[in-house]
Amino acid sequence: MAPSDTIVEPFPNVRINLRQPLWALLLAWLWPGAGHFYQGRHAKGLLFMVCILGTFFFGLALGEGKVVYAGDSGQRVTVTGWRRLIQRWPYFLQAGVGLPAAPALVQTAIVRRGGQPLFGGIMAPPRNDDELAAWNERLNVRFEMGTLFTMIAGLLNVLAMYDAFAGPVATEPGDDKRPPPDKDAGDKQK
Amino acid sequence: MLSLFAATSIVQLWYLVPLVVSVSLVYGATRHELPRPIFHQAFKTAVWMLTFMGVIFTILLLVSWSL
Numbered sequence: 031m032a033p034s035d036t037i038v039e040p041f042p043n044v045r046i047n048l049r050q051p052l053w054a055l056l057l058a059w060l061w062p063g064a065g066h067f068y069q070g071r072h073a074k075g076l077l078f079m080v081c082i083l084g085t086f087f088f089g090l091a092l093g094e095g096k097v098v099y100a101g102d103s104g105q106r107v108t109v110t111g112w113r114r115l116i117q118r119w120p121y122f123l124q125a126g127v128g129l130p131a132a133p134a135l136v137q138t139a140i141v142r143r144g145g146q147p148l149f150g151g152i153m154a155p156p157r158n159d160d161e162l163a164a165w166n167e168r169l170n171v172r173f174e175m176g177t178l179f180t181m182i183a184g185l186l187n188v189l190a191m192y193d194a195f196a197g198p199v200a201t202e203p204g205d206d207k208r209p210p211p212d213k214d215a216g217d218k219q220k
Numbered sequence: 221m222l223s224l225f226a227a228t229s230i231v232q233l234w235y236l237v238p239l240v241v242s243v244s245l246v247y248g249a250t251r252h253e254l255p256r257p258i259f260h261q262a263f264k265t266a267v268w269m270l271t272f273m274g275v276i277f278t279i280l281l282l283v284s285w286s287l
Binding site: 040041046077078088175182190197198199200 | 232235238239241242243245246247249250251252253254255258
């Protein structure tokens with residue numbers, strides 16, 4: 031434990047070493063659960079990682095890798111500046127999972143420059159409205175469900191990021207009470 | 221009344237299961253630190269969500285009764 035570490039005690043006898051909260055926040059965003067592993071809260075880190083990444087990749091698989099993309103191929107140039115890179119509004123929520131959603135930005139940049147998308151086109155934007163319509167027709171409800179799952183995963187990671195930054199929100203302090211350390215244990219051994 | 225059922229495929233309702241489980245567990249983990257209270261909170265959250273959705277579904281069913 032370093033002197034500059036942040037310690038919180040949200041419940042009686044439950045002390046949590048948040049270490050450097052800003053680093054934990056950043057790590058939690060980059061990879062769900064990583065911030066908690068950094069803090070030594072391995073069980074919660076594993077829980078967040080499995081739940082959030084499981085939801086994200088389940089949604090991605092439902093949509094066959096086509097539900098997470100940042101913008102279009104550039105054929106419809108109706109906006110300028112940074113908004114050209116992210117024109118699909120669900121991506122603002124999907125980006126909440128951090129690095130797992132980052133390939134969408136790379137694929138969009140590649141396609142905008144006229145190149146071929148990588149890895150079979152996963153997270154690449156549709157080339158035009160006709161291709162997007164074909165995706166919706168072929169995938170049907172799975173396209174919407176995949177988008178929904180990936181968006182919810184991003185939102186859930188925002189909750190996990192807050193937990194890594196500030197610890198749990200204690201609404202029912204009675205539930206997490208640990209029994210106090212046995213003060214008589216030393217005397218009993220004598 | 222049948223229009224409400226026709227608009228909802230039973231297969232699509234299965235998508236609810238992993239979503240409720242995931243949301244409940246993450247919410248529970250943001251409210252507690254120890255495993256037992258986390259799972260207890262997750263269970264309560266899941267029951268609350270399913271009950272709420274069931275109530276809304278029942279209301280919509282009653283509203284669409286005469287349609």
